[in-house]
Amino acid sequence: MSITSDLLRGHTDTIILAGLFTGDSYGYEINKAIQQKTNGRYELKEATLYSAFRRLEEAGDISSYWGDETTGARRRYYTITETGRETYTRLMAEWKSAKAMIDSLIELEEKKNG
Amino acid sequence: MSITSDLLRGHTDTIILAGLFTGDSYGYEINKAIQQKTNGRYELKEATLYSAFRRLEEAGDISSYWGDETTGARRRYYTITETGRETYTRLMAEWKSAKAMIDSLIELEEKKNG
């Protein structure tokens, strides 16, 4: 397992929902976008990516359809649903509170003098 | 699984090392401190806590000894090692970079106009 993977764990769904928020996309493209945004420091492994799609579709957060490519490899496009937008909002809020919580738990406390 | 548990996953070791950084402590006390710091919003489950101790001791990040309580339940105290301090420093740095990375991946991008 790579260095950051344990810390990124649990954010996969949020990352995907964020990627779909402003428009439909497909797995390969979403992953390329992630690599670009992180300057190649992070990518979703394919198995992780596609199992996340399954999970999200089962939960009703996204829906999918086959693209009508006449050339090249076929693409399965994903759309974020209204439920998915709500999930995204909730996950964002949870992240903000988790972030503060983690910071307070792992930073060393100043010793209170006097 | 509780709401935040997936987001906290992977931080257990760092939290424990932070708790031991300024002095020896034992499982029950460390967990109480976590509950206090988070105003009861978070706690390490016992199974999680003790399996983390095993992991950290095996890795050489902490060492342990039995307290000499003459009354009450026995306590196993843990000490952070020099290796553990280095691990803590590394995990903190990783957290800072992961935090920035996650933020950039899950926040919605402003549409660039013109």
Next chain:
DNA sequence: AAATATACCTTGACAGGCGAGGTATATGGT
């Protein structure tokens, strides 16, 4: 012909978290 890029998918294993259960000592209430 072979390598590379695009694009999807499945299987099986691993690791961390955790529910459930167990052990033991001390205190306070009835």
Next chain:
DNA sequence: ACCATATACCTCGCCTGTCAAGGTATATTT
């Protein structure tokens, strides 16, 4: 005397997300 509660430790086995490894297919470049 009995019970609940708090303190304090431990183990077993399951669940879930991640991922290495493998597979399929089309199109382009060398």
